[in-house]
Amino acid sequence: MTSIRRLEQATPAERQALTELILATVNGGASIGFLAPLAPEVAEAYWQGVLVSLGPGLVLWVAEHDGRIVGSVQLAPSLRQNGLHRADLMKLMVHPSARGQGVSSRLLREVERFARGVGRTLLVLDSELGSTAESVYQHHQWQRVGEIPGYAKDTGGVLRSTVVYYKNLSS
Ligand SMILES: CC(C)(COP(=O)(O)OP(=O)(O)OC[C@H]1O[C@@H](n2cnc3c(N)ncnc32)[C@H](O)[C@@H]1OP(=O)(O)O)[C@@H](O)C(=O)NCCC(=O)NCCS
Structure with a gap:
């Protein structure tokens, strides 16, 4: 069974799982x-940076399946x-x-529930053009704003376009 939990600090096991x-995602x-390839020490440093930044300006959720992140x-x-x-x-x-089982939908719904609850009624994101994520955001009624050509390199180092989306939770 999958559950969603806000993480405000992390145990060593949770850091390892993150x-x-x-x-796995980047590689x-x-x-x-x-x-x-993303080096484990770069990944660990990334999460360390996220965890120390959690607070009013950054909120983190994890999805767990049978206790595993x-x-x-x-x-x-x-x-x-x-x-x-x-x-x-x-x-x-x-x-x-764990893909294709509705995990990202659960995470997105929880983010929206939280955002509404704290009066954050306009959500914004960007996503690589043509990615699976783009389809997921469109499925969840995010509005496509437009493309920025050559915005970011893909994992192989080739510049790709990004697409900006928003979702107005008050409408
Ligand atoms: C994008 C990603 C998060 C999706 O996660 P996931 O758990 O496999 O997605 P889900 O199974 O929750 O699917 C989400 C919803 O989109 C729908 N969906 C998925 N792929 C779709 C597609 N290609 N076209 C249309 N709808 C699609 C699903 O039916 C599901 O809807 P439902 O919950 O109403 O049934 C996952 O593929 C991933 O981690 N990708 C790499 C990281 C990444 O690119 N992140 C985005 C950064 S901007």
Whole structure:
């Protein structure tokens, strides 16, 4: 059974599971900010940076399947005076072994539930053009804004377009 849990700090075992999750995700070809092959120490340092940043400006959830972390997502609420209704959704990832079972849908629904609850009614994200993630966001009624050509390298180092999406939770 899959459950979603907000993580405010992590045990060594949870850090290890998060590291394995991002290694499998990036080394499996997903464009989430890293080139492949991703080194374990870079992955560990990444999560260390996330964990120390958790607070008003960054919220982290994990999806667990039978107690094992199989997915995660982050929300970065804007801290700007004029953007307190807004948040960026980032780093949605599901372990390759757990895909196609609705895990990302569960994570996205939980992020939306949380965001509504704290008055963050405008969510924004970007995603590599043509990725599976794009289909998932469209399935969840995110609105496509447009493309930025050559925005980021894919895991193989080739520049790819990104697509910006938003979801208005108040409409
Ligand atoms: C994108 C990703 C998170 C999807 O995770 P997942 O758990 O396999 O997705 P789900 O099984 O929850 O599917 C999500 C929903 O989208 C739908 N969906 C999935 N693929 C789809 C596709 N190609 N076209 C249309 N709908 C699709 C599913 O039917 C599901 O809807 P439902 O819950 O209403 O049945 C996963 O493939 C991943 O981790 N990719 C690598 C990391 C990445 O690219 N992250 C995005 C960064 S922007």
